Amino acid sequence: VAPQTRARVLAAAERLGYRPNPVARAFARRRTHTIEVVVPLLSAYVYVEILRGIEQALSDSNYTLVIRTIEHAADRARTFEVCCDPDRADGVLIVGLRPPDAVVQRLGRSRLPVVLVESEHPDLPSVVLDYEAAAAAAVRHCVALGHQRIGLIDRDDDPLNPTPDSRRRDGYRSEMQAAGLDVPNGYECTTPMTPQAGAEAVVDLLALSDPPTAVIVASDVQAIGALEAARRRGVRVPEDLSVVGNHDIELAEYLGLTTVRAPIRELGRRGAELLLGALDGSTALEPRAIRLPMQLVVRTTCSPPGQPSPGRS
Amino acid sequence: VAPQTRARVLAAAERLGYRPNPVARAFARRRTHTIEVVVPLLSAYVYVEILRGIEQALSDSNYTLVIRTIEHAADRARTFEVCCDPDRADGVLIVGLRPPDAVVQRLGRSRLPVVLVESEHPDLPSVVLDYEAAAAAAVRHCVALGHQRIGLIDRDDDPLNPTPDSRRRDGYRSEMQAAGLDVPNGYECTTPMTPQAGAEAVVDLLALSDPPTAVIVASDVQAIGALEAARRRGVRVPEDLSVVGNHDIELAEYLGLTTVRAPIRELGRRGAELLLGALDGSTALEPRAIRLPMQLVVRTTCSPPGQPSPGRS
DNA sequence: TTGTAGGCGTTATCAG
DNA sequence: CTGATAACGCCTACAA
Numbered sequence: 001v002a003p004q005t006r007a008r009v010l011a012a013a014e015r016l017g018y019r020p021n022p023v024a025r026a027f028a029r030r031r032t033h034t035i036e037v038v039v040p041l042l043s044a045y046v047y048v049e050i051l052r053g054i055e056q057a058l059s060d061s062n063y064t065l066v067i068r069t070i071e072h073a074a075d076r077a078r079t080f081e082v083c084c085d086p087d088r089a090d091g092v093l094i095v096g097l098r099p100p101d102a103v104v105q106r107l108g109r110s111r112l113p114v115v116l117v118e119s120e121h122p123d124l125p126s127v128v129l130d131y132e133a134a135a136a137a138a139v140r141h142c143v144a145l146g147h148q149r150i151g152l153i154d155r156d157d158d159p160l161n162p163t164p165d166s167r168r169r170d171g172y173r174s175e176m177q178a179a180g181l182d183v184p185n186g187y188e189c190t191t192p193m194t195p196q197a198g199a200e201a202v203v204d205l206l207a208l209s210d211p212p213t214a215v216i217v218a219s220d221v222q223a224i225g226a227l228e229a230a231r232r233r234g235v236r237v238p239e240d241l242s243v244v245g246n247h248d249i250e251l252a253e254y255l256g257l258t259t260v261r262a263p264i265r266e267l268g269r270r271g272a273e274l275l276l277g278a279l280d281g282s283t284a285l286e287p288r289a290i291r292l293p294m295q296l297v298v299r300t301t302c303s304p305p306g307q308p309s310p311g312r313s
Numbered sequence: 314v315a316p317q318t319r320a321r322v323l324a325a326a327e328r329l330g331y332r333p334n335p336v337a338r339a340f341a342r343r344r345t346h347t348i349e350v351v352v353p354l355l356s357a358y359v360y361v362e363i364l365r366g367i368e369q370a371l372s373d374s375n376y377t378l379v380i381r382t383i384e385h386a387a388d389r390a391r392t393f394e395v396c397c398d399p400d401r402a403d404g405v406l407i408v409g410l411r412p413p414d415a416v417v418q419r420l421g422r423s424r425l426p427v428v429l430v431e432s433e434h435p436d437l438p439s440v441v442l443d444y445e446a447a448a449a450a451a452v453r454h455c456v457a458l459g460h461q462r463i464g465l466i467d468r469d470d471d472p473l474n475p476t477p478d479s480r481r482r483d484g485y486r487s488e489m490q491a492a493g494l495d496v497p498n499g500y501e502c503t504t505p506m507t508p509q510a511g512a513e514a515v516v517d518l519l520a521l522s523d524p525p526t527a528v529i530v531a532s533d534v535q536a537i538g539a540l541e542a543a544r545r546r547g548v549r550v551p552e553d554l555s556v557v558g559n560h561d562i563e564l565a566e567y568l569g570l571t572t573v574r575a576p577i578r579e580l581g582r583r584g585a586e587l588l589l590g591a592l593d594g595s596t597a598l599e600p601r602a603i604r605l606p607m608q609l610v611v612r613t614t615c616s617p618p619g620q621p622s623p624g625r626s
Numbered sequence: 627t628t629g630t631a632g633g634c635g636t637t638a639t640c641a642g
Numbered sequence: 643c644t645g646a647t648a649a650c651g652c653c654t655a656c657a658a
């Protein structure tokens with residue numbers, strides 16, 4: 001086209017306020033320029049951060065984000081049906097949820113690109129955190145400080161995700177074993193991801209006849225509750241009890257919580273990048289899990305054990 | 314249609330796995346069954362909760378949620394252009410952002426229904442929190458306890474939202490005046506919405522020659538920092554300093570923070586309901602602000618002032 | 627009640 | 643390289 005004509009047309013379009021109809025466009029091209037994200041309820045810090053990572057990766061890509069949250073287990077089937085429709089989206093990101101096998105099969109047939117984030121399936125590509133390594137690193141840190149009695153406050157399995165998640169416990173156990181340490185009865189427990197639950201759990205642990213001197217906690221949220229509960233009972237942290245959290249939420253730095261940092265936003269970003277790569281054809285999706293490493297952040301809630309408590313007046 | 318035939322067809326459709334193409338459908342009907350939500354970055358607790366409210370209201374409505382976040386001020390114009398395209402969405406929810414006038418005008422012409430949530434514009438319907446009343450209620454509470462020197466830690470204006478938001482300060486000032494109380498120099502300050510900033514602000518307030526005995530804080534997040542900073546400096550809460558937060562986040566209950574509860578999720582829900590009403594034609598949108606009331610939640614961070622500190626060894 | 631012929635706005639294809 | 647034309651899949655309206 002002659003550049004002059006081109007300019008004239010563009011100017012006219014601008015003047016008349018012409019805007020191509022995105023729906024008609026999607027219809028004709030058979031591409032919606034849309035990515036569907038399925039996520040368990042938006043309330044949890046982790047999922048919000050993952051979304052933010054996804055959003056970042058997509059921000060200069062012209063893809064539109066459709067969000068579907070699964071609040072109740074009953075929504076699961078219907079939501080997956082809807083969002084994994086290749087007519088609807090160009091790609092799908094499934095966050096923190098393991099899609100039913102039926103969906104996975106249909107997905108495979110339709111060649112709709114899918115990436116799992118913070119969940120796994122043998123036939124699908126995924127990006128996950130290495131909770132096993134994280135728990136192991138936390139144990140290792142305590143062991144290095146000289147602890148021998150180390151407890152674990154794990155999180156309950158996610159009711160929305162039927163896959164039992166024992167990675168943290170596996171890491172804890174194998175590292176304990178590697179250090180030649182015992183895991184007495186009652187040293188492992190699981191609670192919901194709330195400060196209250198963390199508080200109760202630590203109280204239970206401290207009530208054991210031979211209580212732990214250090215405790216690995218599955219989340220900072222639970223750990224914060226544990227910290228507060230210990231303080232209320234006159235158990236000093238870290239002198240009497242060392243605590244290691246997980247995630248490194250904003251408050252963790254503020255409270256001086258030693259924790260294992262989870263690159264959560266990165267998780268979302270990597271998932272989205274994988275999907276984008278598949279969409280522009282630059283990289284093929286492979287059905288395997290990418291495990292992002294976590295890193296111990298040493299602050300002030302851990303110290304060597306066994307300094308006899310000086311007693312309180 | 315004969316019910317028998319109907320059943321046969323439905324069965325056949327089911328068997329063949331027929332699924333109407335949603336894009337073609339939207340194209341033909343000229344309705345996308347989509348609601349666009351524009352929101353400042355997803356990181357803030359408030360916006361996430363609002364989204365959750367929106368999601369709840371929409372959950373049994375068959376509308377699909379498209380989310381656009383505005384991370385940088387530069388995205389503003391472009392994002393508003395895109396999402397306020399009547400071909401793209403059936404309705405728009407604008408959260409925490411005041412749309413530029415040009416957009417408002419185009420919106421009016423296109424008759425695309427829009428509701429503002431947690432922001433206002435004279436020509437658009439909106440749902441907002443009554444921060445003015447909240448600040449007033451907080452002051453009233455402190456006054457009732459006998460405080461005379463009451464400070465305000467406000468939040469900085471949102472850089473993404475050019476409209477200066479002085480509602481809290483207005484409520485504070487008018488209530489102070491109504492109680493016949495002075496607002497000395499330095500009693501009002503604004504900080505970012507982080508615990509660190511809240512901590513610094515309270516330190517500044519306490520360093521005044523005639524420091525306040527009570528402080529109204531614009532958010533629980535800031536208040537938590539203030540609490541911690543006070544404690545670190547040996548200022549007891551509530552004996553030496555009363556603190557009132559705002560929002561009532563989860564942690565607030567846990568920490569015993571007296572605060573003014575903001576029905577944030579309700580905010581999103583109401584906004585979405587308004588929009589849904591307009592979409593199904595049951596209620597017309599009126600360009601006025603609905604102010605949701607906030608409620609004082611009395612816990613343990615406020616007490617009468619002036620009990621002389623017993624001194625510390 | 628059933629069948630059929632446009633039309634929606636864009637893109638892609640294929641002659642000219 | 644330009645310009646006309648047939649899809650795209652569904653919906654509505656009208657005719658049989």
